[in-house]
Amino acid sequence: MAPLLCATSFPRHSRLHHLRFPLLLLLPSRSLRSAAPLATPGLDLTNPTYVVWGCNTGVGKTLVSAGLAASILSPCSTDPSAFLYLKPVQTGFPRDSDSRFVCRKVSALFRRHEGGSISGLLASHHVLNASRAAARELLGGRFEQPDEEEGGAASRGLCMYEETRIGVGEAKEGESKLVCKTLFGWKEEISPHLAVKREGMPVEDSSLRELLRRCLGLSLGGGGDDGGKKRIWRVIETAGGAASPGPSGTLQCDLYRPFRLPSILVGDGRLGGISATIAAYECLTSRGYDVAAIILEDHGLSNEVSLQSYLRSRLPVLVLPPIPGDPLNNLLDWFYESRQTFNSLQEIMLSAHIKRIQRLHDMPRKAGRLFWWPFTQHKLVPEKMVTVIDSRCGENFAIHKVLDDQEMIIPQFDACASWWTQGPDSTFQIELVKDIGYSAARYGHVMFPENVYEPALQCAELLLDGVGKGWASRTFFSDNGSTAVEIALKMAFRKYMSDHGIHADFHKLGPKGSCTELRVLALSGSYHGDTLGAMEAQAPSSYTSFIQQPWYSGRGLFLDPPECFISNEIWNLSLPDCLQSNHLKPEDTRFSSCAELFCPSRDTSAVAENYANYISKQLSDFAASSHSILVGALIIEPVIQGAGGMHLVDPLFQRILVRECQSRKIPVIFDEVFSGFWRLGRESAAELLGCQPDVACYGKLMTGGVVPLAVTLATESVFEAFQGDSKLLALLHGHSYSAHPVGCASAAKAIQWFKDPNTNANFDIERKMLKELWDVKFVHGLSSLPAVQRVVVLGTLLAVELKANGCDTGYASLYTSSLVQQLRDDGLYIRPLGNVIYLMIKETKFLLMPKFGERLCSGAVNAVEV
C-alpha cells in the first residue's frame, strides 16, 4: 500500500507500519516560513468541510467531532468513507490532545463493532508542530534539542505520527480512513496567545492559514490504489470559544474568516448556556459564517427550546445525552447512546453542503435570467463568464469555480475596488460591521429634516473637519454621487442667481419663472453620474446618445482639457489643439515626477498664461453669444476624470479654471465622488490641486465601502442663498434615506480609520498623505511597453491605456477582453473602461503586481485577437 500522505507536500514516510497498535514516528518537519506560495491558493470544497466552534471552552467540541467521525466511519456502512480531523491549535498538550482523543475514541468505537463490521478502518494521528516544552513532555528521553538555526530558539517543528488499523484484513478494498492532525501544540492549558508568550513558537496568522489550507487539500483517498472516489469529510476543531484568541492574538473567528467554512456550533446546555450559545452564534454570523447546526449537551434545562425560538427554525438544534461525569468512564456507551443524534448531524451537514454546492452551480444561470446588470450588454456575457462571488474578505473576493471537477473557492483581488467604493482591509471590514450593527440596532433609519442624531452629527463634524476643512460649513446628505451632483448644481445655480441679481418668482410654478437659461462650464471627458441632471453637465459621450438618454441636451460650455500621463518613463503634458502655442519650451511639457506636475511654481509659467487667456476668451465669447444664457457654475472632477477613462487633467489648468471662475463669481463644484478620501493619496483632490471649491460632492469610499451614502458640502455663503421666509426658497431636494444612520456611522468610522496611522499602516501622518504605493521602476517599465499608450499613477490608482485604433478605443471597446480574462484567471479582478485597465490597491506589498506586468508584456498585444 502506498504511503498515506503521498499526495501532500509534507515529507513522505517511506513505509508506514500498519499495526493495530499505535506507533510513534519522529520526522523532521519543514519550516513553516519557507513554504513556497502555491500556484492555486484556492480551497477545495468538493467534499463536506466544516469548522466546529464552541460557545465556550469545555462544552464538548471534541466529543462532537469524535461522534461525528464515528457516525461517518460507521463499521456497518457498506460505503467506506474518509474523515480528516484537524486541530490547528492545541494547548495543554500533550496531556490534552483532541486529535489523539478523536483518533483513539473512533478507533475504539469501530473496534467495538468489529464483529459486525463490513469495512476496515485505518486511523492515524499526527502532530505537526509543538512548542519545545510540549515536545519535551511528549517525547521525554527521545526528545532531541532541535537545531537552533532551523527551528528558532523557542519553537520547534516536529512530526509525531501514530497509526492504527482495524478491520477485515489488509488487502480489503474500500477501507475507511480517519486522519487526525494537530497542527500546533503548546504545553500549558491556557489561551494559545499566552502559551506563545510563555513557551515560544509564534505562528503568524497567514502561516497558520496556509498550513491549514494545505492540510485541507490532503487527498486522503488519493494515491491511486483506492480510486479516490469515496467522500472525504473534513472537520476543523477550534480551540476554546468562538472569539478566543489564536496564537497571534487574533480572535479565531477572525483568524479563520478568509476560508469562511460552514460551521457547527457546540452550545451550552447549562444554566447561562442560552445566553452563551446565542452570543457565540451571533459572534459567528456577524463575521459572515454560515452555521449549519447547533448541538449541545442536555442538562435538563431544555435550553434547546429557547434556542429554537430565538433562531426561528433557521437551523436545527440537536441535543446530546448528558455526558457521564466520571473521568474513568470511557464514554463508549455514551457515544452509542448518541449515535442517532450524530447521524442526524451528519445528515444535516451533508444536506447543507450539497445545497450550497448546488446553489453555487445554479447561480450563473439564474443571474443571467433574473438580473439586469448596469452598464452591461447581456448578450456579451455568457453564463460561463459570470463570476460567482461567495464572499469578500478585505480586498479579495472569494469566488466559486469548478476546476478539474473540483469545487474551488478562490481568492481574487478586487482590482477595480468594486466601482471604486472599496478601501477596507479585512480587519476594517469586521470593525465596520460592528458599527453598522450598532447603528442599525440603535436607530434603524430615522427622519432627518429638523432632527439630529449622533451618527449624522458625528459624520458632519468629521466631514467638515476633513475634506471640507477650511472652506465648507454645511453638509447635505444624499444617496450616491449622481444625486450629490444634482444637489450641487442646484446649490451653485442658486448662489449664482443670488450673486448676480437674477430674481425668479418662486411662487410661479413651472419652467417659465425666468427668461434666463443657466449652463455649466465643464470639461470634455468628464462624468458626473447617470441621472439626467448630472448627465446634462457632461459633454456628449457614448453615455449621452439619444438612444441612451433621450432627454439629454448637454447644458454646458465644454472645454477640451490638457492631459498628463507617463509615457516612455516621463510625465508628459499633452495639449489639445486649442491650447497649442509656439511659446512653450520642452520643459513646460515634460516632467521628471508627478510632484513637479503639481508644483505651485508652475502658476507663473508660460503654460499658465496660455491657459488663463484661453479660459478668459472662452467665457467672454460665450457671454457675447447670448445674453440670456449664462454660465452659472463650474463643475469638474478635480485631478482625475474617472469614468471618462482615468485621465489626469493638468492640475495647473484646473487651478486656473477655478481662479477664473471664482473671480467672476461663478460657483465652483468639485465632483470628488471618485477622488475623495485618499483615493489619490490625499484626503481630497482639492488638497492636491491646492484650491478650494464652493461646493463639493463625495461618495463611494466615504462609508468604507459598505453601503451607499453621498454628501454635498457647501460654504456658508452658498447655504445663505437659500435662507428666506418661505419654504419655497429652501432647497427642496431630499431622498427617503437622507443621512441614514447606518451610512453615517460607517462614514464616521471610515473617515477616522483611513487617517489613523494605528489603523492604516500606509498613512504618513507627518505629511498627511498616503505613502507611495507604486514602485517607480515598475511603472516606468510599464510605460515603455510597446502595447501601452499611457500610464497614470497617483495615490492608490494605476491606470494603463492600451494602444488601440479607431473602434477599439473608447468605452464600448472590447479590445481588452481576453487580457482581462487572463488577469482574472491570475487572481486579479479587473474591470476595464474600454481600452483602459486600472488597479486600485492599498498596500505597497501588493503581490500580484509582477503578474500584472507580465501579462501586459505578453498579453496586451494579443488582446486584439479576441
Next chain:
Amino acid sequence: MAPLLCATSFPRHSRLHHLRFPLLLLLPSRSLRSAAPLATPGLDLTNPTYVVWGCNTGVGKTLVSAGLAASILSPCSTDPSAFLYLKPVQTGFPRDSDSRFVCRKVSALFRRHEGGSISGLLASHHVLNASRAAARELLGGRFEQPDEEEGGAASRGLCMYEETRIGVGEAKEGESKLVCKTLFGWKEEISPHLAVKREGMPVEDSSLRELLRRCLGLSLGGGGDDGGKKRIWRVIETAGGAASPGPSGTLQCDLYRPFRLPSILVGDGRLGGISATIAAYECLTSRGYDVAAIILEDHGLSNEVSLQSYLRSRLPVLVLPPIPGDPLNNLLDWFYESRQTFNSLQEIMLSAHIKRIQRLHDMPRKAGRLFWWPFTQHKLVPEKMVTVIDSRCGENFAIHKVLDDQEMIIPQFDACASWWTQGPDSTFQIELVKDIGYSAARYGHVMFPENVYEPALQCAELLLDGVGKGWASRTFFSDNGSTAVEIALKMAFRKYMSDHGIHADFHKLGPKGSCTELRVLALSGSYHGDTLGAMEAQAPSSYTSFIQQPWYSGRGLFLDPPECFISNEIWNLSLPDCLQSNHLKPEDTRFSSCAELFCPSRDTSAVAENYANYISKQLSDFAASSHSILVGALIIEPVIQGAGGMHLVDPLFQRILVRECQSRKIPVIFDEVFSGFWRLGRESAAELLGCQPDVACYGKLMTGGVVPLAVTLATESVFEAFQGDSKLLALLHGHSYSAHPVGCASAAKAIQWFKDPNTNANFDIERKMLKELWDVKFVHGLSSLPAVQRVVVLGTLLAVELKANGCDTGYASLYTSSLVQQLRDDGLYIRPLGNVIYLMIKETKFLLMPKFGERLCSGAVNAVEV
C-alpha cells in the same frame, strides 16, 4: 421623617421603623396589570442610570453592583449620596437574593468604617413580587394563602421590606440612602422563563418594563425634608448572561432595549473568558447599547489585555482582585482591596453620563450649524424645535427633552414612518440587524455587473415572485426612488423606440442623434423624485420652479386626474372640470366603502366611458399637434399620489389610462416607491388596481426601513429592447453600490417578513392583504369634523387634509404648524405635507388614535393662529 417611598405609586408605609436591625413588613401589592397608563411615559435620565450585564451567570455582577454602591455611598464622603439598586428578575429566591446581598453587604461595609464616617446611611431592601413557592419559602409560617381572585392561582404579589440605619444619629442631615429592590422572585435557581413555567407568576414584558420604569422614577432624595439635591445613582442588575431569557422568554438584551440604558459588562477572567466577554459585548452593541466599561475578576490570565486590544481602547477594562473561594469569607476584605477599582468604575460611569447629557444638550445647536436639512427652510427651524433622536425602537423614536429640569428620554411614535420608509417593529429591527451584520461581514460591498452573489440573487427571486409576479422578469437595482424612476424612463423610452421603429444612431454622440422628442404621459399632482429626470416627468409644482430647478421644463402631457376621498362619512369621487359630464348619476360619484371604489364592475360604468373618451382625445390631440414630439411612456403613482399631498386617484381612471396606453404600445411605468410592500394594504398598488405595468419602481419600505435600495422591475420584452451586439445598446446606467449586499439582504428579509403571518400578525394570509387597521367609526368621525376637508384611508395610511384657504394650502403652507407641535408633544411625530397631515401605522391597537382625534377636534381649527 417622611416615608421613604412617598413619591412612588406604591402603597405608602404610614410610618417606617428606623432600626439598625432588619425589619420585615408585609404589605399587599397592587396588581401589575391594573397599572394605569401614565401621563409621561418617559424615562428620567437626570442622574446616572446603568444596567449591569454579565457575560455569563456567576461572573460577579452582584459583587460589582455592591462594590459600586459601597464606593458611591462612601462613609468618608462629605457629599451624601443615594443609590437605587434594582434586581428586576431573581431566581433561586429567597435563598439567593442579590438585592438583599447588596443591601446587607454595603451596610456592613459602611458600618465597618462607622468610626470614621461623616454621614449616616439608611439602607433598605424591598421585594415586590414573588412566586407562591418563593413567598412560602421566604415567609414560612407567616405566609398566608393569597386571595385566589386577586393574585391568580399560581402567582403572588407581596411586599417584603427590611431597613437598616447606620450612622450619626437620626436627626443628622445629609444622610446617604441605599434602596435595593427585587421586582420579581422565583424559588428555583433556573432561567426565569422556566421558573415561570414551574412556579407560575408570568410577567409580560410590557408589565415588567412599566414596573421597572416606575421604580426608576423613585425620587429617593425627595419628599421635601432633605432637599432632593443629592445625586441619585441607579443600577439595574440583570439575571444570568446578557442574552439569557427573561420571565416571558424574551432575551433580556431585547427585553430592556426600549430603555437603551448605558451599560456595564461584567466579563470573565477565566480560560474561555475572552471569548465569552467579547461575544456578550457584541451581543449588547449589536442591540444598540452603549457599554461604558467592562470589569472582570483577575484569574491570572490577563484576559484584560486581549480585551483591550480587541476594543481598540474604545472603553476601559477594569480588573478586580481574585474573589476568595471560601464560602465563609464575608468578602469585606476583598471589597476593601477592590475599592480603588470601584472608585475608577464610578468615575468612568459618571463621566460617561455627564458626557452623554452634555452631548444631548449640544446637539440641536450643532445640528442647526452644520446640517443642511433636505426640504427645510432653516430660518423656520429655531434650535428649540430641533428633535434630538436618541434612538429608535420599532415604531417609536426615543427623543431627548428637558422637562421641568429633568433630562427625559421620551418615546414618540414615528407617524410619518420617517418619510414612509418604516414598517418594522422592534423584533424585526433586531432581526434585520443580524442579517445586515451577516451580509456586511460576508460581503461588504462587491461589484455587481456580470457577477452574482447570494443576497442580490435571493432579493431578485423574491421580488419577481412578489411585487413582480405575473409580469416582471428582470431586476435593475439602484439607490432610491428617484434613480429607479430615471432608469424606468430610460427603459420605457427604449421599448417605445423599439416598438415604434424609431432608430437613432447610438454611435453618434450627443443629443442630435434623433429629430424625435419623447414625452411622458403623466398626471398632475404626481411626484417621482428629486433628480432632474424624475422631475421632468412631473407637472409644474412648487418643487419645479426656476429657482428650485433651473433645468426643469416639464416633458410631459399632464392630465388632471379625478380624485376620491371621504368627506362627511362618504367616499366621494371628485372630477376635474375636463371630466365633468351630465350623464353621471349620483351613484357614480358616491361610494359606501373603499372596496366599492376599487370594484372591477365600475369598468362598464358611464364614468369609465367618460374617462376612456377623455384619454383618447387627449392622446390624439397631442399626436396631432406635432409629428416629432411623441408620448413614449405613461408614468403614474398607482392609487395614491404621495408627496403631492396623499391624493387617491380614482382607480378606475388609472386602470383605463393603463389600458389605453398599452393598446397604443406606450409602455406603462408604475412608480410604487411609496405604495409598494403593503403600504396600501396589498403587496403592490398594481394588485389593488388590478392591472400590470411594463416597468415599475420600488424603494423605501423594501429594505425594511434601514438602508437605501431601490429596484426597477421590467418585463422581458422591455429588457430585450436593449439586447444587441454593442455595449452602446446596453442600458448604460448604474450606481457605485448597485445591488449592495447589505441592502439586498435587508430587502430579502423584509419581503419575507411582511408576508409571513408568523412574523406579521396583521397579515391575512387567506386574502393576501393586511387586516383592516382603521376603525370605520373613527374615520367617519374625522371626516365629519368642520376643520377637515377630506380624509383618505387605505392600508397603513390615514391622511387628513385640513380646510384652509389660498396661501394656507399647498406644500409651503405653515397652517398645521401648531397642531403638529401639539401632536408631537402628545407623542406623535407628525410631519405634514402643507395642510395635509398623515399617519402610517402597522397595528390595529394603535393607542394614540384617540389623542389624534381629540387634537383634530380642538386643535385644527386653531392651527391658523400660528
